[in-house]
Every structure is written in structure tokens, then in C-alpha cells.
Amino acid sequence: MALLQISEPGQSTNPHEHRLAAGIDLGTTNSLIASVKSGLAETLPDEQGNHSLPSVVRYCENEIIVGEAAKLAAADDPLNTISSVKRYMGRGLNDIKELGGRRPYEFADGDSAVPRIHTVAGDVSPVEVSSEILKSLKERAEASLGGTLSGVVITVPAYFDDAQRQATKDAGKLAGLNVLRLLNEPTAAAVAYGLDKQAEGVIAVYDLGGGTFDISILRLNKGVFEVMATAGDTALGGDDFDYAIAKWIMDEAGIHDDTSHHQMRRLMRDACAAKEALTSADVAALNIELDNGTSWHGELTRELFNQLISPLIQKTLLPCRRALRDAGVDTTEVQSVVMVGGSTRVPHVRDKVAAFFQQQPLTDINPDTVVAMGAAIQADILAGNKADGDLLLLDVIPLSLGLETMGGLVEKVISRNTTIPVARAQDFTTFKDGQTAMSIHALQGERELVSDCRSLGRFALHGIPPMVAGAARIRVTFQVDADGLLSVTAREETTGVESGIEVKPSYGLTDTEIETMLRDSIEHAEDDVASRMLREQQVEAERVLEALEAALADDGDLLSAAERNEIELVAKKLIELSKGSDVRAIKDGISALDKSATEFVARRMDGNIKKALAGHNVNEF
Amino acid sequence: MAHTQTHFELFELPVSFELDLQELSQRYRELQRAVHPDKFANASEYERRLSVEKAAAINDAYQILKSPQRRARYMLELQSVSFDDEIDTALDPAFLMEQIELRESLSELSQKDDPLASLNQIMSDIKKRISLVVDEISRQISSEQLNDDEKRKVKQLIHKMQFLNKLQQEAEYQEENLLDVI
Numbered sequence: 001m002a003l004l005q006i007s008e009p010g011q012s013t014n015p016h017e018h019r020l021a022a023g024i025d026l027g028t029t030n031s032l033i034a035s036v037k038s039g040l041a042e043t044l045p046d047e048q049g050n051h052s053l054p055s056v057v058r059y060c061e062n063e064i065i066v067g068e069a070a071k072l073a074a075a076d077d078p079l080n081t082i083s084s085v086k087r088y089m090g091r092g093l094n095d096i097k098e099l100g101g102r103r104p105y106e107f108a109d110g111d112s113a114v115p116r117i118h119t120v121a122g123d124v125s126p127v128e129v130s131s132e133i134l135k136s137l138k139e140r141a142e143a144s145l146g147g148t149l150s151g152v153v154i155t156v157p158a159y160f161d162d163a164q165r166q167a168t169k170d171a172g173k174l175a176g177l178n179v180l181r182l183l184n185e186p187t188a189a190a191v192a193y194g195l196d197k198q199a200e201g202v203i204a205v206y207d208l209g210g211g212t213f214d215i216s217i218l219r220l221n222k223g224v225f226e227v228m229a230t231a232g233d234t235a236l237g238g239d240d241f242d243y244a245i246a247k248w249i250m251d252e253a254g255i256h257d258d259t260s261h262h263q264m265r266r267l268m269r270d271a272c273a274a275k276e277a278l279t280s281a282d283v284a285a286l287n288i289e290l291d292n293g294t295s296w297h298g299e300l301t302r303e304l305f306n307q308l309i310s311p312l313i314q315k316t317l318l319p320c321r322r323a324l325r326d327a328g329v330d331t332t333e334v335q336s337v338v339m340v341g342g343s344t345r346v347p348h349v350r351d352k353v354a355a356f357f358q359q360q361p362l363t364d365i366n367p368d369t370v371v372a373m374g375a376a377i378q379a380d381i382l383a384g385n386k387a388d389g390d391l392l393l394l395d396v397i398p399l400s401l402g403l404e405t406m407g408g409l410v411e412k413v414i415s416r417n418t419t420i421p422v423a424r425a426q427d428f429t430t431f432k433d434g435q436t437a438m439s440i441h442a443l444q445g446e447r448e449l450v451s452d453c454r455s456l457g458r459f460a461l462h463g464i465p466p467m468v469a470g471a472a473r474i475r476v477t478f479q480v481d482a483d484g485l486l487s488v489t490a491r492e493e494t495t496g497v498e499s500g501i502e503v504k505p506s507y508g509l510t511d512t513e514i515e516t517m518l519r520d521s522i523e524h525a526e527d528d529v530a531s532r533m534l535r536e537q538q539v540e541a542e543r544v545l546e547a548l549e550a551a552l553a554d555d556g557d558l559l560s561a562a563e564r565n566e567i568e569l570v571a572k573k574l575i576e577l578s579k580g581s582d583v584r585a586i587k588d589g590i591s592a593l594d595k596s597a598t599e600f601v602a603r604r605m606d607g608n609i610k611k612a613l614a615g616h617n618v619n620e621f
Numbered sequence: 622m623a624h625t626q627t628h629f630e631l632f633e634l635p636v637s638f639e640l641d642l643q644e645l646s647q648r649y650r651e652l653q654r655a656v657h658p659d660k661f662a663n664a665s666e667y668e669r670r671l672s673v674e675k676a677a678a679i680n681d682a683y684q685i686l687k688s689p690q691r692r693a694r695y696m697l698e699l700q701s702v703s704f705d706d707e708i709d710t711a712l713d714p715a716f717l718m719e720q721i722e723l724r725e726s727l728s729e730l731s732q733k734d735d736p737l738a739s740l741n742q743i744m745s746d747i748k749k750r751i752s753l754v755v756d757e758i759s760r761q762i763s764s765e766q767l768n769d770d771e772k773r774k775v776k777q778l779i780h781k782m783q784f785l786n787k788l789q790q791e792a793e794y795q796e797e798n799l800l801d802v803i
Contacts, residue, residue: 151662180662181659181662221650224650224653224654226650318797318800321800322797325793325796378659381659382659382662382663383662383663384662384663392650392653392654392657392659393659394653394657418680418684419680419683419684420680421658421673421676421677421680422677422680422681423673423674423677423678423681424681479673479677481658481673482657482658482659482673482676543663544665547663547664547665547668548665593665594665594666594667595667597665597667598667601664601665601667601668601671602671604668605656605668605671605672605675608655608656609631609652609655609656609675611655612651612652612654612655612656613632613633613648613651613652
């Protein structure tokens with residue numbers, strides 16, 4: 001019996017209706033979007049048939065251009081054309097890489113902790129630039145799939161810290177996407193590879209992209225992908241190979257550090273072309289246009305190129321060693337090494353990796369698309385299109401999380417490579433008589449000193465009742481969710497005073513900044529804000545009702561008739577409310593339904609746990 | 622309602638120091654399949670929150686049961702042994718001397734001809750000692766209910782493990798330093 005009639009005739013309310021979902025690989029150099037169509041993950045092309053979208057955004061006075069057209073303009077309009085913006089996500093101004101003693105763009109002075117790039121269209125933050133790339137991919141997917149995306153999975157480097165993850169999620173929100181999950185790139189690659197090859201056992205994923213490096217060690221076991229350890233460097237990639245070549249050219253051609261932005265962009269473009277040519281050729285010819293109208297000719301041999309990049313490749317092998325050790329396996333236990341990311345095309349990278357792992361790495365999968373495909377598979381499952389799939393991903397946090405304690409030291413609360421989600425509490429006390437407030441500073445990193453770790457955020461617990469020093473008991477809880485994002489709550493245990501924050505990173509955007517951006521972007525689209533918000537709440541109400549209906553169908557027997565009646569009453573009220581146009585009332589109706597079903601939900605969860613092992617035992621014996 | 626579920630009960634395993642680790646990890650995966658947030662991406666806000674909490678609790682219990690040191694400590698805690706104090710944990714002088722020697726050889730690594738080889742030697746030495754202590758704990762926790770003398774002995778062994786684990790961390794830290802230089 002259908003419990004709830006929630007829509008007009010003709011509109012489907014089938015809970016198993018296929019929802020459009022996509023996986024997005026938001027790369028330093030190129031981005032891709034993929035979706036599962038009739039059981040297979042495929043990357044989606046644009047109208048011209050191009051699958052990969054250059055991660056380049058050009059700001060003009062009246063329009064924003066994304067992709068190939070923007071990339072072509074980079075050398076002519078260097079200051080308004082932003083590439084490799086992923087390197088600035090969740091970063092402060094001080095972290096931004098310089099080439100030849102100068103920054104690639106003009107950065108605006110401001111009081112926000114987030115660097116803002118000065119363009120003709122105004123100052124833009126890395127989150128906004130990334131959201132333009134995401135918007136472009138969203139439009140492409142919706143045109144190609146013929147409908148609105150219900151949710152997406154966006155991949156991030158496994159070694160991204162909390163600030164970088166938060167920035168990525170913010171960019172998704174800003175692009176109007178429902179971000180179902182942030183997924184680590186090597187894990188996504190492992191999913192696509194593992195499902196394709198039916199692999200079991202321990203595998204290593206070596207992922208060297210345009211600007212980031214990750215190594216993940218995973219154990220594959222009957223559809224469970226368990227990350228054992230991960231390590232990496234979020235500021236190391238193919239871009240650095242380009243820099244190395246560009247620096248060499250500057251030395252050879254006598255180009256000074258204070259040369260023009262135009263010259264720099266041309267150099268980077270030519271350096272990248274030489275790198276790509278050397279994948280198959282032994283020598284690359286260089287023909288560099290100089291600012292004074294003359295040009296410089298030279299050639300770069302593969303041997304010299306290998307020498308230039310050797311220290312960079314070496315920098316990837318130390319994390320490999322650490323990941324193996326943290327995973328507790330040695331190279332002989334690794335069954336295959338999967339190569340991901342465009343920079344693994346460089347022959348010298350392949351040679352060094354083969355020598356380190358004492359086996360030929362696998363290069364038969366497309367290193368450019370495998371991450372997006374894995375993300376698409378995960379998105380399809382999260383959207384609910386595969387109700388009882390066997391696939392389960394268990395990932396880890398890449399860097400330890402801790403708190404500042406006396407003397408500028410960091411006390412670790414959760415250590416790196418702990419499986420997420422994770423929650424851990426630590427007790428603290430006051431050190432002065434009558435102390436009524438306490439400040440908490442959350443940090444991420446492996447070092448002992450606060451100054452050597454990344455500051456994630458500070459917050460204060462107020463309203464501690466005055467007591468003698470040492471009498472208060474303040475329990476600080478760190479919780480990391482399945483996206484790898486941290487939230488911190490603090491509670492004075494004797495009085496119950498509570499304080500909580502989503503850690504708004506020291507280098508991140510504040511909620512107000514995001515709200516302003518959202519409002520601006522909606523206004524630009526000349527959309528009707530009110531109707532958009534109403535639509536969103538109606539969709540949310542529908543989703544909640546569908547989920548409840550499915551839950552009642554499966555586990556209705558956990559409720560007495562009276563209990564069931566009560567929930568159904570609240571549900572019916574929400575159905576009525578969602579036909580109206582009072583956004584606030586619909587929101588309240590959703591909360592009310594959520595609240596009325598808490599006991600049911602808790603019983604269901606416990607029932608799930610019991611069933612999980614019961615089924616297991618039956619299979620066993 | 623006063624009884625909170627123990628980690629052993631969660632995994633439906635008997636309270637025992639001797640654990641079939643393969644069975645444990647298999648049960649762990651089954652439990653995660655049932656509660657992991659990926660299974661609740663479309664659920665209500667409360668259900669998603671509950672799923673994160675349950676998955677975190679299962680992860681935590683699994684980590685405790687998987688590690689011999691933490692498992693032993695947890696078993697003692699179930700028998701109301703407190704680890705907040707340092708009473709009853711005086712270690713024998715011979716053990717402490719060994720610790721000092723191992724620490725010294727770690728700090729003198731840079732003066733060795735082949736620091737990495739010496740470090741590997743020390744690391745495998747520490748590993749051996751850890752497994753010896755684990756064996757001893759296993760012998761001591763043979764029955765489910767320990768008498769006071771047994772509790773004291775196990776507590777001491779756990780204390781020894783803490784020393785050895787610290788030492789191992791220190792060695793790993795040194796390894797990273799060495800490799801960074803090379």
C-alpha cells in the first residue's frame with residue numbers, strides 16, 4: 001500500500017526513480033565530469049566533443065569565459081586569465097608560489113584571509129574561480145543528460161587539508177551543486193580500476209597531477225575499498241616540471257626575473273609543450289619569443305629534462321615510503337601499482353616508480369579520466385540508484401588533527417591515517433580561578449609546534465561558571481565526517497554549557513562571505529530568489545518524504561500502530577505544507593518530521609547493526 | 622539501560638585477548654556496510670548524523686580491539702582498572718636500562734657509518750620486544766576474570782608497551798629525518 005500521495009497525477013513519485021548524478025574531477029590543469037549511464041561510467045563531452053575542460057577562467061568586462069578559449073588567451077591577457085587555481089584553494093597569500101620572484105597574478109589587499117585576485121571584472125577568490133569551472137561542467141552535464149543534476153561527488157587530492165576541502169565544497173555550493181560527497185582522488189581511481197579489473201588485495205595508487213601528488217595504499221576485499229594509508233604533497237605536480245624547464249630557459253636565454261607577465265606566460269606555455277614532446281621524443285626544440293621582438297632558440301634533451309625533474313620525482317618517493325610504513329605493508333605485498341594523473345606519462349616518473357615498488361606500474365588505464373569515472377560510480381550509489389550495492393569506501397584523514405596547548409605545543413587528538421568518520425574527545429580544565437571563557441585553537445599537521453602546523457580555526461567557549469582553577473571539566477570533541485571535514489564542539493561537563501563550530505578555516509571564507517557571493521550570483525542570473533528557495537524546500541520535502549516512505553516499507557514493524565500513526569500525521573502535514581508557498585513553514589515541517597521520526601530512525605540503525613552480523617553468522621556456519 | 626554495550630558485544634565476539642583478527646575485520650566490514658554515511662546520503666538530517674556517530678563508534682571499537690596493547694588495556698578497564706594514576710606501574714630497573722640504551726643509540730645514529738642500516742637494526746629490535754610483551758600479556762590474560770595480582774602484572778606490561786610504542790614512533794621520526802637528508 002502506498003502510504004503517501006505526494007504529487008499530482010502524472011508526476012512520478014517512485015522512490016527508485018533514476019536520479020541524475022555525476023562525478024567531477026576538479027583538476028589543477030583539466031577538469032572532467034562523468035556519469036553512470038546504463039551501468040557504465042562515462043565522461044561527458046561538450047558540444048564540440050571535448051571531454052576534458054581546461055581549468056582556466058578568463059574574466060572579461062562583461063563575461064566570464066571558461067575552458068579552451070580562456071586557455072588560448074592566457075598569454076595575451078595573463079592578469080585576467082586564471083589557471084591552476086586549485087593551488088590557491090584554502091591557502092593564504094603567503095603560500096602562493098612565485099616564479100622568478102614574482103606572483104603570477106595581481107592580488108588585492110584586503111582584510112579577508114582569502115587571497116583575492118584582481119581582474120577587470122573585480123576581485124575574485126579562488127573559490128569563485130573554481131565555481132565557474134564547476135558551473136560550466138554542470139551545464140554540460142545537464143545538457144548531455146537532459147535534466148537537473150540531483151547531486152555530485154567532487155574529488156579532491158587525498159592529501160588536501162581541512163581548509164582545502166572546505167574551499168572545494170564551498171565552490172560546489174556556489175555553483176549551485178548538491179555536493180553529496182568529497183571523494184579522495186586516488187580512492188576514486190581505485191574504485192574505477194578495482195571494479196573494472198575485479199582486483200582483490202593490496203594496491204598502491206600513485207597519483208601525480210598538474211599540481212598535486214598523492215599516494216594511497218588500499219586493501220580491496222569483496223567490494224570494500226579500505227584505504228590503509230595515504231601521503232602526499234599538495235603543492236607538487238606537473239606544473240613544477242614546467243617551472244623547472246622555464247627556469248632553465250630563463251638562465252639559458254638570459255631572461256631576468258623582473259620580466260613581463262606576458263613573457264612569463266609564454267615561457268610556461270612553451271615549457272609545458274617541451275615537456276609533453278619529450279614523452280615520446282628524445283629532443284625538444286625551443287623557440288622563445290622575447291619581449292624585445294627577437295627570439296631565442298635552443299633544445300632540451302630528454303636526459304637534461306630528466307636531470308631537471310629528478311629532485312621533484314624524488315620528493316614523491318618519500319611519501320610513498322611513509323604510506324607503506326603507515327599501512328604496515330612492504331613493497332612485496334603490493335599486488336599492483338596504479339598510475340593516475342597526466343604527469344605519470346613522463347617516462348622518467350614511470351621508471352622511478354617502477355624501481356621503488358620493484359614492479360612495472362600499470363599504465364593501461366587512462367590516467368586522465370579514471371578519477372572522474374570512479375567519482376561517477378560513487379555519485380550513482382550515493383544518489384540511491386543502486387540500492388543494495390556491495391561497494392563500500394572506507395577512507396582516512398591524511399593529516400593529524402590537534403589542539404594548541406600551553407607553550408605553543410600541539411596536542412594530537414586524531415592521528416593521520418585514522419579511518420573516517422571518527423569522533424574523539426579530550427578533556428581540559430581551567431588554569432585560573434574564576435576563569436569563565438576558554439579559547440580553542442584547532443590545528444592540522446604532524447609537527448609538535450603550533451607554528452609548524454596549519455591553523456584551521458579558533459573558537460571560544462563562553463559562560464563557564466566561575467570555579468577554582470582545575471575544577472571545570474571541558475570536553476572538546478573533534479568529529480571528522482565522511483568528507484574528511486572537521487567539526488569541533490566543546491562542552492563544560494559540570495554545567496552542560498555548550499559551544500560548537502564548523503571549523504571555518506583560518507584561510508577560508510566566512511559564512512557571510514559565502515552568503516554574499518551566493519546572493520550576488522543569483523542576482524546576476526536575474527533569478528527570482530524567493531521562487532528558487534521555495535523550489536529547493538519543496539524538493540527537500542519530497543526527498544525526506546520519499547526516504548520515510550521507503551523506511552516504513554522496510555522496517556514499519558519496528559513501530560507500534562500508535563507510533564506509526566503519529567509519524568504519518570506529521571508527514572501528512574508536511575505534504576499539505578509543501579503544496580503551499582510558505583518557505584519557512586515547509587522548513588519547519590521538515591524539522592518536525594525529522595524530530596517525530598528520531599526514535600524510529602535510532603531503532604532502525606540498531607536493527608541494521610544486528611542484522612549485519614546475523615547475516616554474517618548464517619553465512620559463516 | 623545502565624549497561625552500555627562493550628566493544629566485544631558490538632562485534633558479537635567473546636571477551637578474550639586471543640582474537641581471530643581476520644574474523645574481527647570481516648565483522649568490522651559487515652558493520653560498516655550497515656551504518657556507513659554513504660548508505661544514508663539521502664536520509665533525513667538526523668539519520669545522517671546518527672550514521673556518522675555509529676560509524677565513528679564502530680571505527681573506534683575496531684581500532685581498540687585490533688591493537689593488542691589497546692585491547693589489553695580495554696579489557697582491564699572493563700574490570701574497573703584505572704589508568705589515570707601511575708600507581709603500581711613501577712617498572713623493573715633492567716627494562717628501564719634497556720630503554721635508556723635504545724634511546725641513546727637512536728640519538729647517536731648520525732655518528733654511525735651507515736645510519737639507515739643501524740636504524741633498521743634498532744627498529745627490528747623494537748618490533749621483536751613488542752611481540753615478546755604481547756605474548757606475555759596473552760599468557761597473563763588467560764582467564765576472563767583476573768585477580769589483583771594478574772591485573773597488576775598486565776598493567777605493568779601495558780606500561781612497557783607504551784614505552785616501546787613511544788620508542789618506535791621516535792625511530793620512525795628519525796627515519797623520516799634521515800631519508801629527508803639523503
